Amino acid sequence: MTISANIIGASGYTGGDLLRILVTHPEVEVKAATSERFAGEPVKKIHPNLRSFVDYNFVSVKEIKEADVVFLCVPHGMAAPYVEQYMDSGTKIVDLSADFRLHNPADYPKWYGHEHPKPELLKKFVYGLPELHREQIKKSNYVACPGCLSTTSILSLAPLAKEKLLDPNGIVIDAKIGSSGGGAAFDISTHHPERVGVVRSYKPTGHRHTGEIEQELGELQGAKFGVAFSPHAVELVRGILATCHVRLNKQVKEVDIWKIYRSFYKDSPFVRIVKEKEGHYRYPEPKLLAGTNFFDVGFELDSHVNRLVVMGAIDNLVKGSGGQAVQNMNLMFGLDEKTGMWRPGLHPI
Numbered sequence: 001m002t003i004s005a006n007i008i009g010a011s012g013y014t015g016g017d018l019l020r021i022l023v024t025h026p027e028v029e030v031k032a033a034t035s036e037r038f039a040g041e042p043v044k045k046i047h048p049n050l051r052s053f054v055d056y057n058f059v060s061v062k063e064i065k066e067a068d069v070v071f072l073c074v075p076h077g078m079a080a081p082y083v084e085q086y087m088d089s090g091t092k093i094v095d096l097s098a099d100f101r102l103h104n105p106a107d108y109p110k111w112y113g114h115e116h117p118k119p120e121l122l123k124k125f126v127y128g129l130p131e132l133h134r135e136q137i138k139k140s141n142y143v144a145c146p147g148c149l150s151t152t153s154i155l156s157l158a159p160l161a162k163e164k165l166l167d168p169n170g171i172v173i174d175a176k177i178g179s180s181g182g183g184a185a186f187d188i189s190t191h192h193p194e195r196v197g198v199v200r201s202y203k204p205t206g207h208r209h210t211g212e213i214e215q216e217l218g219e220l221q222g223a224k225f226g227v228a229f230s231p232h233a234v235e236l237v238r239g240i241l242a243t244c245h246v247r248l249n250k251q252v253k254e255v256d257i258w259k260i261y262r263s264f265y266k267d268s269p270f271v272r273i274v275k276e277k278e279g280h281y282r283y284p285e286p287k288l289l290a291g292t293n294f295f296d297v298g299f300e301l302d303s304h305v306n307r308l309v310v311m312g313a314i315d316n317l318v319k320g321s322g323g324q325a326v327q328n329m330n331l332m333f334g335l336d337e338k339t340g341m342w343r344p345g346l347h348p349i
């Protein structure tokens with residue numbers, strides 16, 4: 001099988017990493033990588049890591065021809081017009097933006113500050129977290145990939161939600177994220193002198209990804225969630241670590257938590273439980289995940305204050321965007337979800 005793919009927004013960070021994965025994917029041929037700013041210029045000028053793999057130029061979105069799948073790697077609010085254009089054309093759509101992640105149209109004004117332009121299309125999209133919705137994704141032509149912080153947070157807590165163990169108002173998530181999470185567009189807050197060395201709290205309340213986290217945990221547990229989510233910008237380029245402090249609504253032993261996580265993720269090749277007794281890397285560490293599609297999760301019970309601490313880590317540009325998009329595409333086309341991505345990370349790095 002050869003799957004033809006177009007990438008809209010290929011000059012950005014998610015589009016670039018998606019392209020990095022697709023150029024060695026055994027079943028995919030990239031037909032077009034778009035950029036309006038760099039149309040006609042070599043892709044390797046913007047993504048120099050792709051030298052020897054990509055010898056074509058960016059094209060304008062107006063020039064692209066039909067393909068089996070289109071990836072939308074565009075800013076929030078820019079994907080909806082493309083979805084309207086491609087829907088029902090026979091092209092499968094994998095959207096990396098936030099435009100189709102929330103099921104309830106009322107959640108868009110709440111978390112994004114505007115009405116959804118096409119609320120009737122929301123129900124056509126599956127939330128593209130394979131570990132939760134694998135069977136739906138396989139049958140779907142339209143997948144909305146989760147946010148990177150949401151991916152880390154939801155996967156950290158999903159097994160507990162499935163067991164209805166979470167106190168829906170007893171969750172505090174403290175997340176750290178690297179600078180690539182903000183995309184390639186210039187912003188003074190991500191300019192090197194302003195960004196280097198920071199441990200910056202940038203959205204201690206009201207972060208948009210909270211809506212997705214509450215949606216997915218709520219559906220799993222069958223309850224309405226109020227999650228306290230606070231992200232921080234830290235001295236990393238790639239990577240997220242989410243430390244989730246949760247209250248459980250019944251007493252459990254460590255052995256039970258092991259069983260719950262092992263059982264929930266038994267068919268999820270990209271999930272690893274990391275909880276070692278010895279060594280430098282006893283818990284999930286984003287540094288070890290750079291360039292990979294793995295989600296690592298670990299936990300510790302704190303009987304002193306009746307708390308469970310769950311740590312989840314990913315590379316935001318792979319499992320948090322481009323890799324997850326390919327994992328979804330693999331499922332949508334009946335391939336093994338690992339195809340093109342089954343490789344370890346670097347150590348040391």
Ligand SMILES: NC(=O)c1ccc[n+]([C@@H]2O[C@H](COP(=O)([O-])OP(=O)(O)OC[C@H]3O[C@@H](n4cnc5c(N)ncnc54)[C@H](OP(=O)(O)O)[C@@H]3O)[C@@H](O)[C@H]2O)c1
Nearest residue numbers: 009011012013014035036037074075076097181183184321
């Ligand atoms: N960065 C992350 O870690 C991450 C993780 C998960 C999801 N996401 C989401 O993924 C999307 C892309 O993020 P990013 O970090 O890759 O952003 P980025 O680096 O700023 O790239 C944005 C891309 O979109 C293109 N673009 C902008 N407006 C467009 C339009 N109207 N039509 C076509 N192309 C357009 C830009 O291309 P030209 O200006 O060159 O045309 C550029 O290639 C966002 O919705 C973001 O929220 C990002």
